[in-house]
Amino acid sequence: MVHFGKLKSTDNVSVMVTSSDTERLTLAFNPNYSEFDIHQGLGWIAGEADWVGLRFVQEYTQNRSIRNQRPDQNLFRIERGVMVEAMIDGQIAYAGTSDLSKPGLREACRRAVQLAMASADSKVFGFSTMQRPPNQGRFVSPRLQGLDSLSLTEFTSKLIDACRHMQVSDKIVNATAETTLVESHCQYASTNGSNIDQQFLLVSANFAVTAKDGSITQRRSLNGPVANCSQAGLEYFNFDAIFADCERVARQALELLDADNCPCEILDLILAPDQMLLQIHETIGHPLELDRILGDERNYAGWSFVKPCDFGRLQYGTNLMNVTFDPGLNGEFASYGFDDCGNRATREYLIKDGLLLRGLGSLESQARSGIAGVANFRASSWNRAPVDRMANVNLAPGSSNLEAMVAAVKRGIYMESNISWSIDDYRNKFQFGCEYARLIEDGQFTKVLKNPNYRGVTVPFWNSLKMVGGPDECRSFGTSFCGKGEPNQMIRVGHASPPCLFTQVEVFGGGQ
Amino acid sequence: MSFIETTRMLFDHVSHASFSVLKPGEALNLDLYAEEQTYIRFNRAQIRQATAVAQRNLGVTFQGDGRTIQFAVDLTGSLEQDAAFVRSLLERARAEASVLPEDPFLVPIKNNGSSDIQYQADHPFESDWIKQIISAVEGVDFAGLLSKGPQIKAVRNSAGQDHWFCSDSFFIDYSLYTVNASGENKAVKDLYADRAWSLEHFCKAIGHGKNQLELLKRSARRLSAGEYRVYLAPAALESIVGIFSWGAVSYDAWKKGQSGLQKLIEGNAFFSEKFSLQENFRLGLAPQFNSLGELAPMELPIIQQGQLKNLLVNSRTAKEFKIPSNGADNVGWKGEGLRSAEVNGGDLPEAKVLQHLDNGIYLSNLHYLNWSDPQTARLTGMTRYACFWVDHGEIVAPIHDLRFDESLYRIFGSCLDALTAETRLFPSTETYQRRDLSGCKVPGAIVDNFRFTL
Numbered sequence A: 001m002v003h004f005g006k007l008k009s010t011d012n013v014s015v016m017v018t019s020s021d022t023e024r025l026t027l028a029f030n031p032n033y034s035e036f037d038i039h040q041g042l043g044w045i046a047g048e049a050d051w052v053g054l055r056f057v058q059e060y061t062q063n064r065s066i067r068n069q070r071p072d073q074n075l076f077r078i079e080r081g082v083m084v085e086a087m088i089d090g091q092i093a094y095a096g097t098s099d100l101s102k103p104g105l106r107e108a109c110r111r112a113v114q115l116a117m118a119s120a121d122s123k124v125f126g127f128s129t130m131q132r133p134p135n136q137g138r139f140v141s142p143r144l145q146g147l148d149s150l151s152l153t154e155f156t157s158k159l160i161d162a163c164r165h166m167q168v169s170d171k172i173v174n175a176t177a178e179t180t181l182v183e184s185h186c187q188y189a190s191t192n193g194s195n196i197d198q199q200f201l202l203v204s205a206n207f208a209v210t211a212k213d214g215s216i217t218q219r220r221s222l223n224g225p226v227a228n229c230s231q232a233g234l235e236y237f238n239f240d241a242i243f244a245d246c247e248r249v250a251r252q253a254l255e256l257l258d259a260d261n262c263p264c265e266i267l268d269l270i271l272a273p274d275q276m277l278l279q280i281h282e283t284i285g286h287p288l289e290l291d292r293i294l295g296d297e298r299n300y301a302g303w304s305f306v307k308p309c310d311f312g313r314l315q316y317g318t319n320l321m322n323v324t325f326d327p328g329l330n331g332e333f334a335s336y337g338f339d340d341c342g343n344r345a346t347r348e349y350l351i352k353d354g355l356l357l358r359g360l361g362s363l364e365s366q367a368r369s370g371i372a373g374v375a376n377f378r379a380s381s382w383n384r385a386p387v388d389r390m391a392n393v394n395l396a397p398g399s400s401n402l403e404a405m406v407a408a409v410k411r412g413i414y415m416e417s418n419i420s421w422s423i424d425d426y427r428n429k430f431q432f433g434c435e436y437a438r439l440i441e442d443g444q445f446t447k448v449l450k451n452p453n454y455r456g457v458t459v460p461f462w463n464s465l466k467m468v469g470g471p472d473e474c475r476s477f478g479t480s481f482c483g484k485g486e487p488n489q490m491i492r493v494g495h496a497s498p499p500c501l502f503t504q505v506e507v508f509g510g511g512q
Numbered sequence B: 001m002s003f004i005e006t007t008r009m010l011f012d013h014v015s016h017a018s019f020s021v022l023k024p025g026e027a028l029n030l031d032l033y034a035e036e037q038t039y040i041r042f043n044r045a046q047i048r049q050a051t052a053v054a055q056r057n058l059g060v061t062f063q064g065d066g067r068t069i070q071f072a073v074d075l076t077g078s079l080e081q082d083a084a085f086v087r088s089l090l091e092r093a094r095a096e097a098s099v100l101p102e103d104p105f106l107v108p109i110k111n112n113g114s115s116d117i118q119y120q121a122d123h124p125f126e127s128d129w130i131k132q133i134i135s136a137v138e139g140v141d142f143a144g145l146l147s148k149g150p151q152i153k154a155v156r157n158s159a160g161q162d163h164w165f166c167s168d169s170f171f172i173d174y175s176l177y178t179v180n181a182s183g184e185n186k187a188v189k190d191l192y193a194d195r196a197w198s199l200e201h202f203c204k205a206i207g208h209g210k211n212q213l214e215l216l217k218r219s220a221r222r223l224s225a226g227e228y229r230v231y232l233a234p235a236a237l238e239s240i241v242g243i244f245s246w247g248a249v250s251y252d253a254w255k256k257g258q259s260g261l262q263k264l265i266e267g268n269a270f271f272s273e274k275f276s277l278q279e280n281f282r283l284g285l286a287p288q289f290n291s292l293g294e295l296a297p298m299e300l301p302i303i304q305q306g307q308l309k310n311l312l313v314n315s316r317t318a319k320e321f322k323i324p325s326n327g328a329d330n331v332g333w334k335g336e337g338l339r340s341a342e343v344n345g346g347d348l349p350e351a352k353v354l355q356h357l358d359n360g361i362y363l364s365n366l367h368y369l370n371w372s373d374p375q376t377a378r379l380t381g382m383t384r385y386a387c388f389w390v391d392h393g394e395i396v397a398p399i400h401d402l403r404f405d406e407s408l409y410r411i412f413g414s415c416l417d418a419l420t421a422e423t424r425l426f427p428s429t430e431t432y433q434r435r436d437l438s439g440c441k442v443p444g445a446i447v448d449n450f451r452f453t454l
């Protein structure tokens, strides 16, 4: 059972009430900053170009981690700055600074104007305010309990307890409980009337063990090291459930020490939602990014096998495959109201009944390519220009369930929790590995298998999708570590999916 | 005043102001990364995006009561404002230290000496530079990134230590594209990095790339999965050396059961005596001090003639496992990674590579490496860019990209046939959050029976 995922309104969150005698230094910390007035800031630079935009980002990130019941990291990171955008002759250039004074903003604007002028003659495309719509609005991510609802002492002791629950044997050589708490505030204003304010509270966690017996080592974690994340408050940490899961994965790590290697064979494969997240991310999300299709990423992340003419024509997978860009799923990690050029974000089908319909491209990419896109122009922080990113890309639930899938398999493998990932620069030939697997024989789970890996080619793989789990088995995961762009940017994404069955997949195990 | 001068003044002021308010028993380490970068992104020989970034990120490590509390903050550049802000962080640090459990592996802040290194550059006027690049790539499908400007890494602490490393330089990381006789996209990749720009050098490099594009225009050959003799050009080998920083050479990762070189470390596997890997700060790409200001040896052998000599150990790991530290830093995905790696060259002249390869695959670049089975040092990844089928020492045709899945113990062990005499320097082109200060120097390698799986 997985305890992370979308918080349902019926979930009991009262366990978080703290006792009055606990030390009251809470997880909330508001550094001593004077308020930045984005409209005043925009006023200082508004006349310097054909059009000017200003994006303010203030993000506080806490890393609280415990290893083997001892403190490992207590880090509080503050990012605070603005990105000035200046348009001259259809070329938009950018300058980022954390000097928020009038001279600071004026200097950043001077640099943006200088770069726009120097590059306008050789611009890829002539943009206009069509790519900077004058939207106004607000977005606040859902939260039930703020960071002030729990003391640092109590939170720390819960993480220590989590480690204790993982240390079920002397063979557990390492147990870590790592959490990240992010408070992000982003504002966007422009000379043509954009006025957007978005506030996020984001939590993520990694509870992981390493088991070792002689020269054999196995790792196991709750859903993989980077998958557990959500837009939520501290209600996300249902510690009683987490402790039970910690014990379960620790025992699974011990089981893996004695398990057989995953066989090298072609058979049916069931992927749990915490591996589907990676499968969706690498073989649907990235190849559908319009900036990749336009070639912007060719020198770094890569191009795409998807061609502009494939939209509306390519049968990406079987008709069970329905994929949405859904920035509005409550609590999913990359939900938002507007992207970083001020475009209002709406849910759209990317793939319907297996047919490719729409790309993951911003207003800039849509103008350049003429292909339908979404609101996904996103920057990792104040110091980067936005590019086309995934946000929440989800596989819609079907009508099956895990039990029925297992029953339908004569010989197959069930895999959970991503541990290894690799794919080519056109997003065709992938190879992914998981932490944990079970063999399925004649419709039933049999033995546990270690070092499970599988490989395939994107479109044939999705065309082998045979069964899709229902809404009850759908889980929402994501990651903070999607890398892309020049200069490079790491960004948050969300992926929700039920378990899925794929037929005739090449699987294999470890060994030299 | 230049960015470098104002940054130095700011660092002086903030460090003085914060060290002066420490109470007895408290200690503080300040770790600055600052850059003034211009990033120009090209696609189809035109400019896609141009971004200027001025940033000064300060790492604050507070020790008090046997606890460690860390902050990282974007400085504004205002002396008084930043000094007051860092002082206000100390209040929070003290409050946290009073409630957190004691850290048994805390390494007390001490004076690790002083150093001051500055590398200067000579950049052309920006708009002229852009014009020169655009004109040099006219008529070819060019994509890439120009990154230019000064980078500063400095570490000071309340025990009196003071290290400053400043490097001004640029890189153009780029690729050129064509369509081959079978209608497929083919590309060649290169890197031009230096402290002084030379249009002549750049034009020559682009010319060389265009020549390679001609070879790539031939129909591609589809090779089936299996074992092939391959030449890993230096850029391909650099990708493989990069995976050593994913836990493989970290002492801490090994103790946590997460090292890809566990068998080597425990004496159950070996590399070829042709293979030697060391950290060498003489490359001049990375500061010799880490984020606590601790100095690594100028040269530290990791693997010498196939034998393990050292793992990277930072002072925290050293304290936990009661072994000596070698000044490693928490870099790379798993910490304790290589900052200035060097693989020794061998005896094969680069000019004889094709002849020596005879029949096999020439691999210019690899892509998206990851461990597939860290227990056996097995990694997977893809071929990328200019990769060719070679027959009797002649390039015959480009290939369709292949997936490999192979063990480091074979690549640098039983299957390593030869290393080139020439080595190539690769300053890091990584720019997550900030431009990276690291790099490596590697030769090319001929490897037998390299395993392709898809």
Ligand SMILES: [Zn+2]
Binding pocket: A281, A286, A481, A482, A483
């Ligand atoms: Zn990604």
